[in-house]
Amino acid sequence: xxxxxxxxxxxxxxxxxxxxxxxxxxxxxxxxxxxxxxxxxxxxxxxxxxxxxxxxxxxxxxxxxxxxxxxxxxxxxxxxxxxxxxxxxxxxxxxxxxxxxxxxxxxxxxxxxxxxxxxxxxxxxxxxxxxxxxxxxxxxxxxxxxxxxxxxxxxxxxxxxxxxxxxxxxxxxxxxxxxxxxxxxxxxxxxxxxxxxxxxxxxxxxxxxxxxxxxxxxxxxxxxxxxxxxxxxxxxxxxxxxxxxxxxxxxxxxxxxxxxxxxxxxxxxxxxxxxxxxxxxxxxxxxxxxxxxxxxxxxxxxxxxxxxxxxxxxxxxxxxxxxxxxxxxxxxxxxxxxxxxxxxxxxxxxxxxxx
Amino acid sequence: xxxxxxxxxxxxxxxxxxxxxxxxxxxxxxxxxxxxxxxxxxxxxxxxxxxxxxxxxxxxxxxxxxxxxxxxxxxxxxxxxxxxxxxxxxxxxxxxxxxxxxxxxxxxxxxxxxxxxxxxxxxxxxxxxxxxxxxxxxxxxxxxxxxxxxxxxxxxxxxxxxxxxxxxxxxxxxxxxxxxxxxxxxxxxxxxxxxxxxxxxxxxxxxxxxxxxxxxxxxxxxxxxxxxxxxxxxxxxxxxxxxxxxxxxxxxxxxxxxxxxxxxxxxxxxxxxxxxxxxxxxxxxxxxxxxxxxxxxxxxxx
Numbered sequence: 001x002x003x004x005x006x007x008x009x010x011x012x013x014x015x016x017x018x019x020x021x022x023x024x025x026x027x028x029x030x031x032x033x034x035x036x037x038x039x040x041x042x043x044x045x046x047x048x049x050x051x052x053x054x055x056x057x058x059x060x061x062x063x064x065x066x067x068x069x070x071x072x073x074x075x076x077x078x079x080x081x082x083x084x085x086x087x088x089x090x091x092x093x094x095x096x097x098x099x100x101x102x103x104x105x106x107x108x109x110x111x112x113x114x115x116x117x118x119x120x121x122x123x124x125x126x127x128x129x130x131x132x133x134x135x136x137x138x139x140x141x142x143x144x145x146x147x148x149x150x151x152x153x154x155x156x157x158x159x160x161x162x163x164x165x166x167x168x169x170x171x172x173x174x175x176x177x178x179x180x181x182x183x184x185x186x187x188x189x190x191x192x193x194x195x196x197x198x199x200x201x202x203x204x205x206x207x208x209x210x211x212x213x214x215x216x217x218x219x220x221x222x223x224x225x226x227x228x229x230x231x232x233x234x235x236x237x238x239x240x241x242x243x244x245x246x247x248x249x250x251x252x253x254x255x256x257x258x259x260x261x262x263x264x265x266x267x268x269x270x271x272x273x274x275x276x277x278x279x280x281x282x283x284x285x286x287x288x289x290x291x292x293x294x295x296x297x298x299x300x301x302x303x304x305x306x307x308x309x310x311x312x313x314x315x316x317x318x319x320x321x322x323x324x325x326x327x328x329x330x331x332x333x334x335x336x337x338x339x340x341x342x343x344x345x346x347x348x349x350x351x352x353x354x355x
Numbered sequence: 356x357x358x359x360x361x362x363x364x365x366x367x368x369x370x371x372x373x374x375x376x377x378x379x380x381x382x383x384x385x386x387x388x389x390x391x392x393x394x395x396x397x398x399x400x401x402x403x404x405x406x407x408x409x410x411x412x413x414x415x416x417x418x419x420x421x422x423x424x425x426x427x428x429x430x431x432x433x434x435x436x437x438x439x440x441x442x443x444x445x446x447x448x449x450x451x452x453x454x455x456x457x458x459x460x461x462x463x464x465x466x467x468x469x470x471x472x473x474x475x476x477x478x479x480x481x482x483x484x485x486x487x488x489x490x491x492x493x494x495x496x497x498x499x500x501x502x503x504x505x506x507x508x509x510x511x512x513x514x515x516x517x518x519x520x521x522x523x524x525x526x527x528x529x530x531x532x533x534x535x536x537x538x539x540x541x542x543x544x545x546x547x548x549x550x551x552x553x554x555x556x557x558x559x560x561x562x563x564x565x566x567x568x569x570x571x572x573x574x575x576x577x578x579x580x581x582x583x584x585x586x587x588x589x590x591x592x593x594x595x596x597x598x599x600x601x602x603x604x605x606x607x608x609x610x611x612x613x614x615x616x617x618x619x620x621x622x623x624x625x626x627x628x629x630x631x632x633x634x635x636x637x638x639x640x641x642x643x644x645x646x647x648x649x650x651x652x653x654x655x656x657x
Contacts, residue, residue, distance in 0.1 A: 078445055126511050127635075137638045138647075140392065140425075140445065141587050144580045145631045145638075151577075152628040159624065225488035277449055284446055315464045320457025327450040 008288070011333040015285075015326040019303075022325050026318035037310055044309025045302050051309070053181065055190025059294075059301030060258030061086070061272050063200040065279025066286055066293050067207050068252035072139075073283065074211055075244035076224035081128055081143030081277025083254040086149035089121035089253030091154055093160050094260045094267025097172035109175030113261065114254065121253020122246040124150070129245030133238035139245065148275070156270055168268035178262035194262030200297075203251065204290040220244050252276065278304075281327045298327075363489025363608050369495050369566065371597075371604035372504050373398060373575075375558030377582030378589070378596040379508050380430075386515060386530035386591055387548030389434055390444035393451035394556055395579030400507030401426040403459040406570040407466065409476045410628035418476070419500070419561050426557025427550045429455070434549035438542040444652060452579075460572050473570040500562045507555045511593035514551075524548045528648040531655040541655045580614040584634035590645030602629045 005013075023041075027034040045051045065082045072079035097113045128142040164170045178196050182188040211217035223230050223240045231237050259272040280298050285300075286293030303323055307316030377394045384391035404425035433451060437444045449625030458468070467473050482497035483490045495501060515521040526534040527544045535541050559578070564570050580605055582596075589595035606629040613623050 026461065029461075078450070080445065131635075131639060135639060135641065138587070140390075141584055141638065142635060143394070145584060145635045148577050148580060149628050149631045149635075151627065152631070156625045250380065268580060277453065280446060280449055284443070315461055315470075317457040317460040317464070320453055321461060324450045324454035324457065327453070328442065331446050331450070332436055332440035 008292075011330050012285075014333050015329045018325045018329045019322045022322045023300020023318065026314050030314045032313050037314060040310050040313070041306040045305050047100070049187035050189070050191045051280040051305065053188035053193035054146050054305045054308075055298060055301045056181070056193040056197045057191060057258065057263065057301075058304040059297040060194075060196045060200050060262070061255035061275035061299050062282050062304075063197075063204060063279050063294060064255045064258070064295035065252050065275045066249075066282030066297055067200075067204050068248045069283040070287075070293070071207060071211065071220075071251060072244050072248035074087055074217075075220040075241055076227065077129075077132065077241060077244055077248070078140050079125065079128070079143060079245060079248045079252075080140060080248070080280060081125060081146050081276070082279050083273070084143070084147035085124045085249040085252040086255045086272055087150050087154055088124045089117040089249075090256040090260050090267050090272055091157060091162065091169070093117035093253070093256045094118040094169040094172060097176040097261065098170035098266065100176055101171035102173055102175075104173055104175040106175040106177075109173055110178070110261075113172070113176045114257065117253040117256050118250035119253075122250035124343070125245045125252070126242070129242045129249075132245070133241045158269060168264075168266045171266050173259060174254075176261055177265060178257050180262070192263040194258060196257035196262040199257060200254070201294055203254065204293050207251065208290045212355050216240070216243065252279070278323065281323065281330075284327070285330055361492050363605075363612060365488060365492035365495050366608040366611060367605045368492075368501075369604075370607050371601045372501055372562045372566075373559035373578050374582055374585065374600035374603055375508055375597040376504050376520060376562065377556050377579050378402050378585040378600050379511050379593045380556030380559070380591045381582050381586040382589070383511065383515075383524075383548050383552035383555065384430070384434075385586060385651055386528045386648055387434075387436055387524045387552075388531055388648055388653060389545055389549060390448065390652050391430070391433065391446035391549070391552065391581075392445060392583060393429070393433055393455075395575050395577070396448075396451035396455035396623075397426045397553055397556035398560040398563060398575035398579050399452075399455040399459055399555035399573070401561075402564035402574060402614055403462065403473075403570050404456075405561045406473050406476055406564045407462070409478075410474060411495040414477060415477060415565070418565075419503075422561040422564070423557045426555075426560060428553070429558065430549045430553025431546055434546045438545055438654070441654065457574060459570070463570070463572060464597050471572050473571055475569045476487045476565070478565040478568045498565075500558065500565055504555075504558045504562060507558060508593060508597045511555070515593065516559055520547065525648075526532050528650050531650045531653055534650075535655040581630055581634065582607075582636065587647075588634065588637055591648060603633070606630045606633060 004146050023037065024034040027037040043051065045055050065086065069079055078080065093113050098118045100109050124146065128139045128146055131137040131142045132139045159166050162169060178194045181193040181195065211220060219235050219240055223235065223237050227237050244350050255272050255275055260267050264271060282293065282296045282300055286296030300323065303319045307319030358573050377398055380397060381391055381394055405418040405422030408421035409415050422597040429451060433447055436442045436447055463469050463473060479499055482494035515524065523539050523544045526539060531541045563574055582600065585596045585599040585603065588599045610623060610626050613626055
C-alpha cells in the first residue's frame with residue numbers, strides 16, 4: 001500500500017511552502033498585504049477562465065522544453081542549450097511561415113513550418129551533439145556557448161533582413177497559424193491558449209511511449225546508464241548520443257507552435273526566452289512520466305502567469321526568485337526521498353563528466 | 356585607433372579582470388570536483404552586494420568586503436547543497452543564476468525604485484583622468500580591485516599545487532571515494548574550496564560594479580559562462596585559465612576598435628559572437644585537451 005504522502009508529494013509540498021514564504025516576504029517588502037497578493041494571483045491564474053487559458057499558454061513552451069531536456073537526459077546528456085535551439089527554431093519558423101502563400105491550406109502549411117522548426121532546432125543541437133559524440137567535448141560547455149552565440153546572432157539576423165522593421169518578422173501565412181482554444185471554448189476568449197497545448201501534451205505522451213517501446217528509445221536509456229557496456233555490446237554509442245541531442249533540439253524547436261504560430265503570429269526578439277532554462281526544472285520536477293511532466297509545466301506556467309498578475313504592485317521578478325527557490329528545494333529534497341525510490345534520478349553515465 | 360594601441364591593451368586588461376576572476380573561481384570549484392555553472396550568479400550577487408553596501412555605508416572598502424562575503428556565502432551554499440542533499444550540481448547552478456538575476460532586480464526596485472540600475476557610487480578613483488591610452492592604462496594599473504584580483508590569480512596555482520589544503524582539494528576532486536578512505540572529509544574540503552572560489556569570483560563581480568560605478572540589472576552579461584569555457588580550455592589550470600580570459604577580453608576589446616574604425620555597424624554587432632565562436636572552435640580542435648578532474652560531479656560512494 002502506498003502512503004498518501006509519497007516522497008514526490010512531500011517534495012511538492014515542501015516546494016509549495018517555500019514558494020509561499022517567498023511570496024509573502026516579497027509582498028511585505030513592497031507594502032502589500034500577502035492575502036491581497038495571493039488573491040490577485042488566484043484571479044489572474046486559476047480563478048478565471050481567462051487566467052486558466054493564460055496558464056495553459058505559459059505552460060506550452062515549458063512542456064516542450066521539459067520533454068526535450070528529458071529525452072537528452074535519458075541518454076546521459078545535459079542539453080542546457082534548449083534556450084538557443086528554440087530561439088533559432090522560432091526565428092526560422094517565423095521567417096519561413098511569413099514567406100508561405102496566403103492561400104496555402106493548413107494541412108500543408110502547418111506541417112511544413114513545424115518541420116522547419118524541428119529541423120533548425122535539431123541542427124543547432126547537432127553542433128553540441130557532434131562535439132560530444134565525436135570529439136568528447138562536454139555538451140554543457142558547448143550548449144552554453146551556442147546559447148550565447150544565438151543571443152548575438154538573432155538580433156543581427158533580424159537587423160540585416162529577416163525582419164520587417166528590424167525587430168520582428170513579417171506576419172506568418174494564415175494557414176500556418178495554430179488556432180486558439182477560444183474557437184472551441186469561448187470562455188477562454190482573450191487568452192493566448194492555443195491548440196499547441198494539447199499538442200504538447202500529446203508529444204509528451206508520444207515521446208514517453210517511444211523511449212520505452214522502441215529499440216532506439218531503449219538503447220538511449222542503456223547508453224545513459226552504462227555507455228561502456230553498450231559499446232561492448234555493439235551499440236553505436238556516439239550515434240545514439242547524437243540522435244538524442246538532435247531529437248531534443250527538434251522538440252525544443254516546437255515551442256514556437258505556442259509562441260510564434262499560436263500567439264503572436266510573427267517572431268520577435270525574446271519570444272519564448274527563458275523556457276529553455278525553466279524546462280530543465282520542469283523535467284526534473286516531472287520525472288516519472290508525461291502526466292507529472294504536464295503538471296510540472298502547469299506549475300511553472302502558473303508561476304509565470306502569476307508574475308504578470310501581480311506585476312503592477314509587486315515586481316514579477318519575485319516569481320523568478322520563487323522559481324529558483326522551488327528548483328533548489330525540489331532538487332535538495334530529491335535525494336532524501338530517492339532512498340525509497342528505485343532509481344537514481346540522473347543516469348550513472350553523466351557522472352563521467354569529461355571536458 | 357590601431358588594433359594594438361595602449362588603449363586596446365588597457366581595455367583588454369580592464370575587461371579581462373572579471374573574466375579571469377570567474378575562471379579562476381571555476382578552476383577552484385572543479386578541481387574540488389564540484390560542477391559550478393553558477394559563476395554568473397556569483398558575479399551578479401557580489402556586484403549587487405558591493406554596490407548596495409557602498410551606498411548604505413558610504414565606505415567603498417566595506418562594499419568590497421560585502422561583495423566578497425556574498426560570493427563566499429552563495430558558493431559555499433552551493434557546495435553544501437550538492438554534498439549534503441545531493442542536488443544535481445548543474446540544476447543547482449541554474450537555480451542560483453536565476454535567483455541572483457531575479458533577486459537583484461527585485462532589490463533594485465525595492466531599494467532604489469529602479470528597474471535597471473542603482474544610483475552611482477564613488478568607487479576607487481586613482482590615477483589620471485582623461486581618455487588618452489596611457490591615462491587609461493595607468494588608471495587600470497592603479498585600481499586596487501585589479502591588484503586584489505591579480506593576487507588571487509597568482510596565489511591560486513601555488514595554493515592548489517603546493518599546500519596541504521591544495522593537495523586535499525585535488526584529492527577530493529580526483530577521487531572522492533579514495534580521498535574519504537584516506538581520512539579526508541570530502542564535504543568540508545569541498546566547502547573550503549567553494550568558499551575560496553566564491554571569494555575570487557566575487558572579486559570579479561566587485562570589479563564589474565566598481566568599474567561601472569553602479570550596479571546594472573544583468574550586468575554580468577554571460578561572463579560567468581565564458582569563464583567556464585576558459586576553465587575547460589585551460590585544462591583546469593588557473594594560470595592558463597586567466598590567460599585564456601585575456602584572449603577573450605582582447606576579442607571583446609576588438610569590437611570597440613571595429614566600432615571606432617566605423618566598419619558597417621551591423622557587422623560589428625555580429626562581432627560580439629567572436630568570444631563564443633572562438634571558444635567553440637578552440638574546444639573543437641582540442642586546445643589543451645586535458646581530461647577533467649576524475650571526481651568532477653561524483654560523490655564519495657560506499
